Amino acid sequence: MEKKTNIQLTAAEMSVLWTQYINDTASVCVVSHFLQKVEDEEVRPVLEFTLDGSKKNLAFLRELFQKEKFPIPLGFTKEDVNMDASRLFSDSFSLIYLRNMSILGMAAASGAIGFSTRSDVVSFFKSVLKIAVGLQDLTRNLMLKQGTYIRPPYISVPDKVDFVGKQHFLAGFMGDKRPLTAHEITMLFNNIQTNAIGKTLIMGFAQTAKRKEVKEYFLRGKRIAQKHIDLFSDILKKEDLPAPMTWDTALTDSTVPVFSDKIMMFHISAMIAAGIGNYGASMSGSPRRDLALRYASLVPEIVLYAEDGANIMINHSWLEEPPQTDDRDQIIKKE
Template sequence: MEDKMNIPLTAAELSALWTQYMNDTLATCVNRYFLENVEDEEVRPIIEWTIDTAKENVSLLLDIFRKENFPIPIGFSDQDVNITAQNLFSDTYKLMYLRHLSIIALGAGGSALGLATREDTVSFFKRVLEKAVHLQDLTRNLMLKQGTYVKPPVLSLPDKVEFVETKQYLAGFFGKKRSLTSVEVTHLFYNVQTNAIGKALITGFAQTAESKEIKDFFKRGKEIAQKHIDIFGTFLHDEDLPVPMSWDATISDSTEKIFSDKLLMFHIMAMIASGVGFYGAAMAASPRRDLGLKYATLIPEISLYLEEGASLMIKHGWMEEPPQANDRDQLIEK
């Protein structure tokens, strides 16, 4: 019988483990800075718990990498953060930021677990999911207690079960449009909220980045985020549904350097990449033509922005290569 612990790591496991290492070293830097500036004593233990979790993940990942003789990624370290810098983010934003990252971790961890093969990687990603759920609980409960939790819209319950009878259900460009479904409303709400959180983050990063080139890149990202907020918000507004709040006012006027430009770029690129996934899921779940097409037109815009960011990171030598397949043609030439 095959030893389940001695089988090679699959491509899915390699990519998920590498990405998790990068994200956890980044999370350690960001939350150490948060901890140094937090004032709310109810938020402090959540940040401390997040730091401990990220460090524990890194330790487990290092064990797997060393056992496999896999090169340890550079990731992020003390050199990428100035924890004594002035406070840039309010405690309310810190809490919302952590809640948003827990949502991303739930999706990424679930996908990684679904494709994991070896017992050690299965165990690791079960742990990642459990920690993401716990962070959800911690942030949700405190935000509900403090009155800062923004709930999705409430819809009237249907009187009976109904089936779609006409193709008008799919219409959206001409004639009368049907009301948005609860699924469509949920995606619109979440994508407005995600862009609002991202816009505040990228605004703060633009203020504190060192390079003018990076500042300009973030300024364009801020404009794109606002454009998407306006588009999705209009769909909700037209249905007399509430639009999630902006988080811009939770960012201070500090311009002091906090994070390395390398960390800033990786962080924003990772969040935008997850946003592309959310848009894709929303497009697939939105049968109304005007809404589905709107997502289809916005995804290329974000993808081009991501490509521009990747070019900047390559130019400055900041982009670590994830594990890759063998280049057979290159091997033959050798």
């Protein structure tokens, strides 16, 4: 009987394994620097947990790729981080950053489990999910202890079960708007937080980028993030709900390059992709027409921003190609 691990990898499995490898190499670079500069001894174990998890993932993936005769991606290396550079972000921000990464990691690992077929691949992503959940618990608990955790807004508990009885539930432009649903509040709150985290990260990257075009790209991203924060915050404030704070003060004034322009561009591209996904989910979960159309109006702006970033990466040979199907036309043309 053929062993299950001898079954060829599917396209879906190649995709999620390749992506996991690239992401973990980036994680090792970023978290290693955070760990090198950490001052808060309560934060240190969280960074060590994250770094250890990424290194374990990479060890498994390298062994699997070698066994499958799959080219090991380059990803990111020690050349992409300057361990001797001054600290760029505060320890409190590193916790906020890791918590956000754990949320993305849980979503990616859950999706990978659903896409995967081979038992060894499924088992691997179950372990990845366990690490992401563990990181979420560690960051949440420490942030609650240190008073840096920002809870979503509170609303009153409903008096009774009710059903939508009028089309007014969907309205958003003419006449009175209905109050926001709990889910709509959650999506607005989450999108403000992710944009705020992205803004702080991109400001730090802009301070330390070497190339002018990369620096200008990051400054453009800062403006976009602030615009989206303001738009979503205004919606919450009009409903007499609090908007989450930003973390601009979590950034030092250092201009010494910490990370390569290559890894910083990759990092922002990954966050943009996650942001587009968040806006899509927010659109589908916001029945009020004005909210859905607000999200839809913002997507083209960030898609164009993402495309311009990809072009910068292509021009500098920074964009590593993911696994692709065979180009049959080119194969046929070969003599």
